Amino acid sequence: MTNTPNRSVERAFRIVDELSENGGGRASELAARLEMPVSTVHDYLQALVETGYVTAENKEYRTSTRFLEVGHRQRHRLEVVKAVRDELATVADETGEHVTLLIEEHDQAVILAVQEGPDAINLFAYPGARMPLHATAPGKAMLAHMTDGRVAELVDQGLVEVTSRTVTDPDVLLEQLETVRQRGYAVDEGERIAGMVCIAAPVLDKREQIQGAICVCGPESRLGETRREEIADVVQRAANVTQVNLDYV
The missing domain is CATH 1.10.10.10 (Winged helix-like DNA-binding domain superfamily/Winged helix DNA-binding domain)
Known part of the structure; x- marks a missing residue:
């Protein structure tokens, strides 16, 4: 063989x-x-x-638990984890919601760190959990800053429907990614978890290369339009601080 x-x-x-x-x-x-x-x-x-x-x-x-040891070591070697420092805790305190740091790996969004605010819903999210890029706010935040060729490759693999709200039309996804680039953050409304709204901002390095995304998730009943804008400001600020920290890690 x-x-x-x-x-x-x-x-x-x-x-x-x-x-x-x-x-x-x-x-x-x-x-x-x-x-x-x-x-x-x-x-x-x-x-x-x-x-x-x-x-x-x-x-x-x-x-x-040997796998925990391997994963823990690798996670702490990543510069973006060092750069985020206390930002996740700050975002969790300010929003009260569920906060995560994610990166892209093997064409998926992967959670690296989790911080829960006082009002956070338990989403059973943990470091190492993987999810489709196109069905999540952090995934879209990262996709928006990848090359057109890379995005086309990922789209060609197929846009799997996770919930009834998941975007599976390539043209609609591309339009959303353009919106993300223009306003600086991404949103998913029950596209991966029914009833949940997630808002994420991309973390870029000094070369404008995507390094990850910071995301806040909460129930639709709490995240109306006004609150979404407030949370978007918080995650964008945290992503900016993380980007600055990346230059000094």
Whole structure:
């Protein structure tokens, strides 16, 4: 078989993903879901246990906290995390809502940090959570500052419908991205989470390259037009401070 090493790595991570998504499982269960021989799955699981990335108890396998260690280290190496400093806490205090810092990675928006204000709704958001760029305010804030070619590539992959409000028409999305560039922030109204409004501002570096986005989310009932404008001002200010900090990280 060609590309055997690549194939082995792919299989190992398929098993890891399956364990993570289902909270664990036995070798036979994993083999059935992945359509792989039980003996093969068992060998991979044993290797993952030996490296410390999977735990085993009573023949039940689960991903270990080693992944937290790896992710935590990488997150703190990113300049934008250092640059945001206390801005997320300030935004959470001023808005009272749910605040996140996201970056783009592998064509998705990825949460790096979360801060909850006193009135924040629990959205089960955590560092490492991924979501479609086109269906989120922070994703649109970042897309608006990517090259036309990059945006076209992402659109060609398909605009998946997450909720009934998700924008799936490429022309509508491109119009929205132009609006984002003009006013300096992006909005999504229940496009990823029904009933929630999210407002995000892009974080750029001194070369005007996109480094991430700061986002505030709250229920539609609390985020009317006037409040949205107030929150937009807050997130834009925080993004600007973060951009300045990037020059001195």
